[in-house]
Amino acid sequence: MRSATVTRNTAETKITVEVNLDGTGSYDNQTGVGFFDHMLDQLARHSLIDMVVRCEGDLHIDDHHSVEDVGIALGQALTQAMGDKRGIVRYGSCLLPMDDALVRAALDLSARPFLVWNVDLPTAKIGTFDTELVREFFQAFSTHGGITLHVDMLHGINSHHIAEAAFKAVARALRDALELDPRKADAIPSTKGAL
Numbered sequence: 001m002r003s004a005t006v007t008r009n010t011a012e013t014k015i016t017v018e019v020n021l022d023g024t025g026s027y028d029n030q031t032g033v034g035f036f037d038h039m040l041d042q043l044a045r046h047s048l049i050d051m052v053v054r055c056e057g058d059l060h061i062d063d064h065h066s067v068e069d070v071g072i073a074l075g076q077a078l079t080q081a082m083g084d085k086r087g088i089v090r091y092g093s094c095l096l097p098m099d100d101a102l103v104r105a106a107l108d109l110s111a112r113p114f115l116v117w118n119v120d121l122p123t124a125k126i127g128t129f130d131t132e133l134v135r136e137f138f139q140a141f142s143t144h145g146g147i148t149l150h151v152d153m154l155h156g157i158n159s160h161h162i163a164e165a166a167f168k169a170v171a172r173a174l175r176d177a178l179e180l181d182p183r184k185a186d187a188i189p190s191t192k193g194a195l
Contacts, residue, residue, distance in 0.1 A: 001020065001022060002020070002021035002022055002081045002082065002083065002178075003018070003019060003020040003021065003022075003050075003081055004018070004019055004076075004077045004078075004080035004081040005017070005018045005077070006073045006074075006076045006077040007073075008069060008072065008073045008076070010065075010069065012057060012058050012065040012069065013055055013056065013057040013058070013065050013066055013069040013070075014055070014056045014057075015053070015054065015055045015056075015057075015069055015070060015073045016052075016053075016054045016073075017051070017052070017053050017054075017070070017073040017074050017076075017077045018050075018051070018052040018053075018077070019049050019050065019051055019074070019077045019078060019081050020049065020050035020081070021049055021078075021081045021082070021178050023048055023049055023050025023051075024048060024050065025044050025045040025046065025047065025048040025049065025050065026044070026050045026051075027040065027041045027044035027045060027050070027051045027052070028051075028052045028053075029041055029051060029052070029053040030053065030054055030055070031053060031054075031055040031057070031066050031067075031070060032055065032056070032057060032059050032066065033057075033059070033063045033066055033067065033129065034127070034129075035126055035127055035128075035129035036063065036066070036067055036070070036129065036133070036137075038164075039134075039137075039163065039164065039167045040053055040070070042164060042167045042168050042171060043167050043168075043170065043171045043174075044171075045171070046167075046168050046171035046172050046175065047170075047171040047172070047174040047175045047178070048175050049174070049175075049178075051074075053070060053073075053074070055069070055070050057069070062130070063129065063130060063133060064130070064133060064136065067133040067136055067137050068133075068136045068137065068139075068140045069140070070137070070140075071136070071137040071138070071139070071140030071141040071144070072140045072141075072143075072144045073144075074141055074144075074145070075140060075141045075142065075143065075144030075145030075146075075147070076144050076145075078141075078145040078147075079144065079145055079146055082109065082178070084188060084194070084195070085109060085188055085189065085195045086185075086186065086187065086188050087180045087181055087184065087185040087186060087187065087189075088109060088177065088178055088179070088180060088181065088189060089176060089177055089178070089179045089180075089181050089189070090108060090109050090110070090177055090189040090190075090195070091106075091107070091108050091109075091176070091177055092106070092172070092173035092174060092175065092176030092177030092178075093105065093106040093107070093173050093176070094106075094168075094169045094170075094171075094172035094173045094176070095154075095169070096165045096168050096169035096172060097165070098161045098164055098165040098168065099158065099161045100155065100156055100157040100158055100161055101153070101155065101156035101157075101158065101161040101162045101164075101165040102153070102154040102155040102156065102165070103119070103151065103152065103153050103154065103156070103162065103165040103166045103168075103169045104150075104151070104152045104154060104169065105149070105150065105151050105152075105166070105169035105170045105172070105173045106149075106150045106173060107142075107147050107148060107149045107150070107170070107173045107174065107177055108147070108148040108177070109145075109146065109147060109177050109178070109195070110146065110147070110148050110195060111146035112146065112148055113142050113143045113144075113145070113146050113147060113148065113149075114142070114148045114149070115135075115138060115139050115142045115143070115149050115150075115151075116149070116150040116151070116152075117135050117138065117139075117151055118150075118151065118152040118153060119134070119135070119151055119152070119153040119162065119166055120153060120156075120162075121134065121159045121162055121163060122156075122157065122158075122162075123159040125159075126159050126160050126163060131159055131163065134163045134166060138151065138166075138170070149170070151166055151169065151170065153165075153166070
């Protein structure tokens with residue numbers, strides 16, 4: 001079973017993340033940040049990663065530490081759950097339409113983190129949520145998950161739709177990349193022999 005639990009406690013946040021990469025996309029995410037919970041639910045549902053996230057953060061300051069630190073913990077949990085990555089497809093991509101928004105995500109579970117973020121969210125807020133935190137989440141997640149991640153907005157007018165399309169596109173790309181390759185289930189997908 002490819003699963004992991006990560007606990008991360010700092011002066012700013014107390015976080016526990018549980019993931020099962022071979023799940024059905026069930027989720028129970030409670031961070032105290034409503035829109036972010038909604039996005040984490042999308043990430044779980046469309047990647048088919050079972051996910052439980054608990055975060056108690058310094059929301060009296062703002063949402064930044066909670067969102068970023070959940071990204072760190074979730075990336076760490078993904079790395080632990082993948083183990084040596086034997087048998088995974090490794091690469092994934094998705095072109096995701098959501099109403100006015102069209103977002104492309106492409107990723108490599110390479111252990112070489114890099115984020116390319118070409119997404120322009122036209123408003124500073126979605127409700128009370130700072131839209132700049134969408135990028136902060138993916139930066140933390142890709143860095144601590146060892147993911148080369150490219151996210152490109154091809155079209156979009158509504159910030160909520162664009163952000164949600166980004167989460168769903170990354171989720172679908174993750175789903176593909178984490179699948180076990182029936183033709184190479186016993187091999188690490190690299191000519192180096194390690195990832």
